[in-house]
Every structure is written in structure tokens, then in C-alpha cells.
Amino acid sequence: MHATKRQLFLFSRQSLTDRLFHASKVKKSFTLNRLTMQLEKLNFDNLALRTLPLDKETGNRQRKVEGACFSLTSPTPVDNPTVVAVSEEALSLIDIKSASDAYTDANFADYFSGNRILPGSQTAAHCYCGHQFGHFSGQLGDGCAMYLGEIVNGKKERWEIQLKGAGKTPYSRHSDGRKVLRSTIREFLCSEAMHHLGVPTTRAGSCITSDSKVIRDLKYDGNQKLEKCTVLLRIAPTFLRFGSFEIFKPLDSVTGREGSSVGRKDVLDDLLNYTIKVFYPQIWREVSDGEEREAMLLEFYEEVLRRTAKLVAKWQCIGWCHGVLNTDNMSILGITIDYGPYGFMDSFDPGFICNSSDDGGRYSYEAQPEICRWNCLKLGEAIQMSLPLEKSKPSIKVFDEEYDKAYSHGMRQKLGLMSELDGDLDIISSLFSTMFETGCDFTNGFRAITNLLPPGLPCFKQSKEEFLSSILRQCASLEEMLAKYKPRINPMQLDFFQQLIEQQPEIAGALQSQLTIVQVEMKRQKKLESFKKMSADGKAAADRKCWSDWLDKYIQRLQQEQGEDVKAWSSRRKEIMEQHNPSIVLRNYIAQEVIEMAEEGDFSGVRNLLEVLKSPYGTNKATDESTEKETTPHASNHPVTSGTCTLHSRYTKRPPASAAGLVVS
Known part of the structure; x- marks a missing residue:
């Protein structure tokens, strides 16, 4: 059922009345100032709710939602909302030009905490499903996020705005729909950090905390504490994701779950049409069912593959790990969404896991490209009622080709290699091996390489020694390496599994997830033993030799492309490297x-x-x-x-x- 104007009007009117009633009980003076005037004149055009099917039921009751993409719902007010921080740049996207007034304007805190509803806003929660840690979980949806509407700014750009942490929705399941201060600050800062790093991402407009509190157990160890409810304003062209299309998934043979709108090809076609027409206008064309429509859908699918491949290549090039790459956390636009237990690598480790809940390392740094590829295949399965699998599946090669191209290009830029030669991948691979063996800091290591002068310049020899001194300061000490590889599994348990693998491999094979953990731990144990045999001076000497050997290879590679004007070439090389090797990341x-x-x-x-x-x-x-x-x-x-x-x-x-x-x- 599509939304009627009356349905939307009544819900919006009811929500506004409820919020104003609550606001009247809060003793504040809502002074009309320039920021409030801008907020109350935002140009809302809530196209998604007018176009896509809505849930017949309104309200926050938890339920299965069939045949709908959104459920109209209301935010839950908080006590004494207080602005922690705002991003003036992000807020300018929706034509808020006086964001610096947010710290003194009580209206701003009320509007973007969910205590009041902006004129023109229509609050709703999005229905989606997803594969979580490789298994289909059925209906998920916006359990703590809430659509406020879409704003068309003065440049005719369309931006969806959301509140994250605004309370229960029909998709909250057993949670309270809240986010707390620590997690909200992390998402607020990383959203903006990624944008300035040049990575496609959702934006964060504001972070607002409150005196309302919820119970949380940070380490899941029984140590619970009360934490402040905090609300994030998120901004993006759309928050549609791969999981948005998985509501049509048939019964999963492994988990026994199915999508909430299984078999509803009419809704799938509505969602595909809306997504392509609004967000991929260069692909959209009015066509009826048949080969011409399938050709359009294939073009759309392949463009999603390209954007996703480019995105994960950028993550790899800045040493960033998402942490929870479930299909419901993958944007249909190829932008970074849903910042949870993310992490920038400190010392380089291909097996870096930023999420302490990811015991098996499914979402480790080195696994991200393959996981994104797997998720893309799941997207193809999700839309197969409209685009048959036999037509979409072969296109996965588009992802492979685009990723290889984007990643190798990005790494060449980081190393200042302005031409493409056959041995470049070996230079990149040997660099990471050297970083790993020496425990070198990823970000600062690349920055040190940026400052190296190439051969042919007068100060080259001095620069080479300065580079070695600089890079060695970025390497881990022996004590740090011993701490890094200390056992995470009881030695007796590890011995048991080792014997099981050797003596009864058929049983070990049935314990795949545990086996993966054990295999990783066995590799760590070997590294630990090798470091136990070292002295601090021995490690320092080994580190210097590793870097000297790599540096010789790198210098030889640089000599293959420098021309007659070495000074101009060197200047251009350094400029490119400085543009792709940050000195600042959100550690x-x-x-x-x-x-x-x-x-x-x-x-x-x-x-x-x-x-x-x-x-x-x-x-x-x-x-x-x-x-x-x-x-x-x-x-x-x-x-x-x-x-x-x-x-x-x-x-x-x-x-x-x-x-x-x-x-x-």
C-alpha cells in the first residue's frame, strides 16, 4: 500500500502535537533567532515516503512488516538535550548557514534530539533485512535510526536526514533504540574525518547528548553501567542499502529465515525504479518488462559493483577497517555507512581486527575486499526476481577489475609512482611485509616515505639516512611485539585443537569457526616464539636490515621513471604523495x-x-x-x-x- 496524502498528514500532525505537548512541559524559552528561522524553513520534499510502499500500521510496536519499505513512527524525547558538537560544513549541505549558533539555540537541540519535529518533516523507520557474519538474519530494519525526511537545498541537491539513537521503532526488536555518548562521538567524528580524507561517506551534522540514561555493558562481561542517551544527525543522499533489497529473500535453508516481503516482485520493482531514477539518473529509462529492462537493471547492478569496489580500495589505502561489513551495512550508493567498532590501523597487520566481537576475523583488514565482493553477490541474489542470476552473476568480474585498478592506482599514488610498471605490485607487497615484520605504524610509515628525496638530488644520501632513522622510530619495540603476540587461547586448549587437526581432520573440519581461530592463534604462537629469541638490539638491527633491503628496491624503481628534470619530477612526486598519505587519522x-x-x-x-x-x-x-x-x-x-x-x-x-x-x- 502506498502512502496517501491523508495518512502522511495525519501522522505528521499527530507527531508534531505530541512533541509540542512535551516541549510545553520543558521550561525553556524558544527564542526565534536566525538559526531557528533557517530550521523552520528547510525545504523538505519527502520523495521516498510518497513513492515507496508504507507500512499499514503506524507507531513503534515491534512487528514483522510485510509489503512495505518504511513504517511511520515517532522519536522518543530525551531530558535536557545538550549540543556536544556540530559540523558546520555538513549542516551547510541542508542550507543551515548559522550552525555556529547551535550551542546557544535551544531549538536546535530540541529539533535534532527528537524532542520536536521540524516543519515539513515526516518521521519514519526503514525496513530492511541482512546477512550478519555470513548468515541471513531475516528482518532487521532501522532499530535505532529514524528518517526525518529529505531536504532539497539551494543547489537542487537532495539530502536525506536521519536521527540515530532517537528511540524505539518497529524494528528495535529487544533493544531500546538508543545510542550512548561514546558510540555517537565515534560516529560523528569518523563520518567527518572520512569525508576530509576523500572517502565517500555519510555525513554527521550534530551530536546531542542528554540527561536521559540507559544501561550498557561495554565489554559484555556483566559490568553494566548507566550511560547518557545521545542522538546523531546523519546526512546522506539516501540510506538505502543492500539489505533494503533483501526483504524479498526466500526462505534461507541454513537459518530458516526469510525476507519480510518475500515474493513481492511489485514492491521490488517499485524500489528498483525509485533507486535508479533518483540516484542513478544516467542509467534510468522508462522501459517495460523484458530484455530492455533487464539491460537497465544489469547496468545499475554493475555500477553498484564499481562504486563498492572503489570504496573498499580507498579503505585499504588509508588502513581503515569497518568492523561489521554485514549486507545491511553496505550502501547502495557505494558510500561508507554505519560507523560502529571501526578502526584505523596503528602498526600494520593484514589480520587487523577492529571489532572485539569478531572472533574469527571475518571482517579483518585483509578480508574486506573479498567480503564486499561476497556482499555484492548477495545483492544480485536479492534482486533476482527482476534480474535473473544467470545475467547478474557473471558481472562480478566488474568488481574484481575495478578493485584491482583502484587499489593499485591508490597505492602507486601513496608511493609516488607516477607510471605503471610490471614490478609495482611486488614493491607494494614487499613494503607491507616489511611493515608487518617490523611492526611499523601504517600512517606514519607512509608519511616517512613521502619525505624521502629521490636519487639525483644533492641531498639524496642524507635524506636516505634520515628516512631510515625516521621509519625505525615508527617500528614497534621488542616489548610491544611480545605483548602483541601474547596467547589469547589457553595453551591446553590450543594443544587439544592441534592434536585434533593432526589426528582427526574430519572432526576438525566440522568445527570450522573454531578451527579458523585456532589456525590464526597457531601462527601467532610461532611469531611469539621468534620474538622471544630476540634481544632489543637484535630486533633493532633486524628492522634496519628489513627497511634497507626494501629501500634499495624502491630506489631502483624510482630511477626507472625519473626524467632529465629531476627537481621538477621530485616536486610533483612529493605533491602527489602528500595528497594521498595523511598525517592525521582518527586513531x-x-x-x-x-x-x-x-x-x-x-x-x-x-x-x-x-x-x-x-x-x-x-x-x-x-x-x-x-x-x-x-x-x-x-x-x-x-x-x-x-x-x-x-x-x-x-x-x-x-x-x-x-x-x-x-x-x-
């Missing part, structure tokens, strides 16, 4: 520092860090300031509060050893 330990400050009531760290993250590839303008910003009462405990200048200088250093102990889930 977990820095995020944790500002989270701890915010939990104490000091939001300056979040705001300062946001400013630093805006200039990841060069010197932040804040470092040129002759005076630092005024410190806060917490400055002695948190150096980050002494201003963006201090933060920038600290942030480019190798992270402390304690950073490796942070747990994110």
Missing part, C-alpha cells in the same frame, strides 16, 4: 581521550579534534596559531584540551603502547 586512543572528557562534561576535546580532522593531508591551520585556545579545567588530565595546535602535534606521533589495549565492540 582509537585519541577518540577515547575526547570521549572520556565528554563523559566528564567537557566537550571541547570533541570540537578541537573535529577541527584537526578537517586537514588530514597537510598542516592544520591551527598549528600556525601563535597562541593556543584557552584550556579547560580538565587540561591537566587530557592534553587534548590545550588546543588544536597541541592536539595536532601529538596526533602525528606514534601512538602509545597502551593504545593496543583499547576494546571496541
Whole structure:
């Protein structure tokens, strides 16, 4: 059933009445100022709700939703909403030009915490399904996110806005629909950081906390505590995802679950038409069923493959790990969505796992390209009622080709290789082997390579020695390597599984997930034993030899492409490398520092860090300031509060050893 104008009007009117009633009980003076005037004149055009089928039932009752893409629902108010931080750049996308007033405008906090409804907004939750950790989970949906509507800005760009953490929806299942301060700050900062790194992403407009609290167990170890409910404003052209199309999936033979709208080809066609017409207009054409329509759908599917391949290639090139690459966390536009237990690598490790809940390493750094490819195949299966599998499946080669091209191009840019030669992949591969063996910091390692002068310039020999000194400072100490590889499985259990693998492989094969964990642990054990045989001086000498050997290969490669004007070539090479090797990324330990400050009531760290993250590839303008910003009462405990200048200088250093102990889930 498609939405009627009366259905939408009545729901919107009811929601607004409810919110205004709540607002009347909160003793605040809603002064009409320039920001409020902009908020109340936003140009809403809620095309998705007018076009796609809506749930017949409204309200937040948990239920299976059949034959619909959205359910009209209402946010749940919070007590005393308070602005933690805003991104003025992100808010400008929806024509909010006075975002700096958000810290003093009570209306802003109420509108973007869910306490009041913006004029023209129609609140709803999106229905989708998904494969989680490789298994089909059936109906999922927006369990804590809420569509507020779509805004067409002055440039005629369409932006969907969402509140994340605004309370229960029909898809909340057993959760409370809330997000807390720590997770919301992480998503707010990383959304903006990724944008400034040049990675396609959803944007974050505001982070608003409150005095309302929910119980959380961070490490799932029984240590529960009350945490503040916090709401994030998310902005994107659309939040449609692969899982949006999995509501049509037939019964899964493994999990026994099916999509909530199984067999509804009419709804699938509505969703495909809307997605292509609005977000892929270059592909859209009015065609009837048949070969011509299938050709259009195939063109659309292949473009999704290309965008997804390019996206994951960018992740790999900046050393970033998503953490939860389920199909319901994959954007249909090829942008990064749903920031949960993500992580930027510190020391390079191809098996880097940022999500402490990912015991088997399904979503490790090195696994991301293959997982994204697998998810793309699942998307093809999801739309097979309209585009037969025999036509979509062969197109997976488009993903492979696009990924290889994007990844190799990105890595050449990071290494300043301006031409493409046969041995380049070996240079890249040997670099990562060297980084792994020495425990070299990923971000700072590439930045050190950026500062190396090529042969042919007067200071080359001096630069070579300076590079070796610099890169060795980015390598892990012997103590750090011993700590990294310390056993994570009881030795007796490991011995048991080793014997099982050797003596009864048929039984071991049936325990695939446990077997994977054991195999990883066995490799770690071998690394640990090798480091136990080393001394600190021995490791330092081995590290120097590893880097000297790689450097010789790299220099030979550079000599193959430098022309007669070495100075001009070197300058251009350095410029390209500086544009693709950030000095600043959102490391977990820095995020944790500002989270701890915010939990104490000091939001300056979040705001300062946001400013630093805006200039990841060069010197932040804040470092040129002759005076630092005024410190806060917490400055002695948190150096980050002494201003963006201090933060920038600290942030480019190798992270402390304690950073490796942070747990994110």
C-alpha cells in the first residue's frame, strides 16, 4: 500500500502535537533567532515516503512488516538535550548557514534530539533485512535510526536526514533504540574525518547528548553501567542499502529465515525504479518488462559493483577497517555507512581486527575486499526476481577489475609512482611485509616515505639516512611485539585443537569457526616464539636490515621513471604523495581521550579534534596559531584540551603502547 496524502498528514500532525505537548512541559524559552528561522524553513520534499510502499500500521510496536519499505513512527524525547558538537560544513549541505549558533539555540537541540519535529518533516523507520557474519538474519530494519525526511537545498541537491539513537521503532526488536555518548562521538567524528580524507561517506551534522540514561555493558562481561542517551544527525543522499533489497529473500535453508516481503516482485520493482531514477539518473529509462529492462537493471547492478569496489580500495589505502561489513551495512550508493567498532590501523597487520566481537576475523583488514565482493553477490541474489542470476552473476568480474585498478592506482599514488610498471605490485607487497615484520605504524610509515628525496638530488644520501632513522622510530619495540603476540587461547586448549587437526581432520573440519581461530592463534604462537629469541638490539638491527633491503628496491624503481628534470619530477612526486598519505587519522586512543572528557562534561576535546580532522593531508591551520585556545579545567588530565595546535602535534606521533589495549565492540 502506498502512502496517501491523508495518512502522511495525519501522522505528521499527530507527531508534531505530541512533541509540542512535551516541549510545553520543558521550561525553556524558544527564542526565534536566525538559526531557528533557517530550521523552520528547510525545504523538505519527502520523495521516498510518497513513492515507496508504507507500512499499514503506524507507531513503534515491534512487528514483522510485510509489503512495505518504511513504517511511520515517532522519536522518543530525551531530558535536557545538550549540543556536544556540530559540523558546520555538513549542516551547510541542508542550507543551515548559522550552525555556529547551535550551542546557544535551544531549538536546535530540541529539533535534532527528537524532542520536536521540524516543519515539513515526516518521521519514519526503514525496513530492511541482512546477512550478519555470513548468515541471513531475516528482518532487521532501522532499530535505532529514524528518517526525518529529505531536504532539497539551494543547489537542487537532495539530502536525506536521519536521527540515530532517537528511540524505539518497529524494528528495535529487544533493544531500546538508543545510542550512548561514546558510540555517537565515534560516529560523528569518523563520518567527518572520512569525508576530509576523500572517502565517500555519510555525513554527521550534530551530536546531542542528554540527561536521559540507559544501561550498557561495554565489554559484555556483566559490568553494566548507566550511560547518557545521545542522538546523531546523519546526512546522506539516501540510506538505502543492500539489505533494503533483501526483504524479498526466500526462505534461507541454513537459518530458516526469510525476507519480510518475500515474493513481492511489485514492491521490488517499485524500489528498483525509485533507486535508479533518483540516484542513478544516467542509467534510468522508462522501459517495460523484458530484455530492455533487464539491460537497465544489469547496468545499475554493475555500477553498484564499481562504486563498492572503489570504496573498499580507498579503505585499504588509508588502513581503515569497518568492523561489521554485514549486507545491511553496505550502501547502495557505494558510500561508507554505519560507523560502529571501526578502526584505523596503528602498526600494520593484514589480520587487523577492529571489532572485539569478531572472533574469527571475518571482517579483518585483509578480508574486506573479498567480503564486499561476497556482499555484492548477495545483492544480485536479492534482486533476482527482476534480474535473473544467470545475467547478474557473471558481472562480478566488474568488481574484481575495478578493485584491482583502484587499489593499485591508490597505492602507486601513496608511493609516488607516477607510471605503471610490471614490478609495482611486488614493491607494494614487499613494503607491507616489511611493515608487518617490523611492526611499523601504517600512517606514519607512509608519511616517512613521502619525505624521502629521490636519487639525483644533492641531498639524496642524507635524506636516505634520515628516512631510515625516521621509519625505525615508527617500528614497534621488542616489548610491544611480545605483548602483541601474547596467547589469547589457553595453551591446553590450543594443544587439544592441534592434536585434533593432526589426528582427526574430519572432526576438525566440522568445527570450522573454531578451527579458523585456532589456525590464526597457531601462527601467532610461532611469531611469539621468534620474538622471544630476540634481544632489543637484535630486533633493532633486524628492522634496519628489513627497511634497507626494501629501500634499495624502491630506489631502483624510482630511477626507472625519473626524467632529465629531476627537481621538477621530485616536486610533483612529493605533491602527489602528500595528497594521498595523511598525517592525521582518527586513531582509537585519541577518540577515547575526547570521549572520556565528554563523559566528564567537557566537550571541547570533541570540537578541537573535529577541527584537526578537517586537514588530514597537510598542516592544520591551527598549528600556525601563535597562541593556543584557552584550556579547560580538565587540561591537566587530557592534553587534548590545550588546543588544536597541541592536539595536532601529538596526533602525528606514534601512538602509545597502551593504545593496543583499547576494546571496541
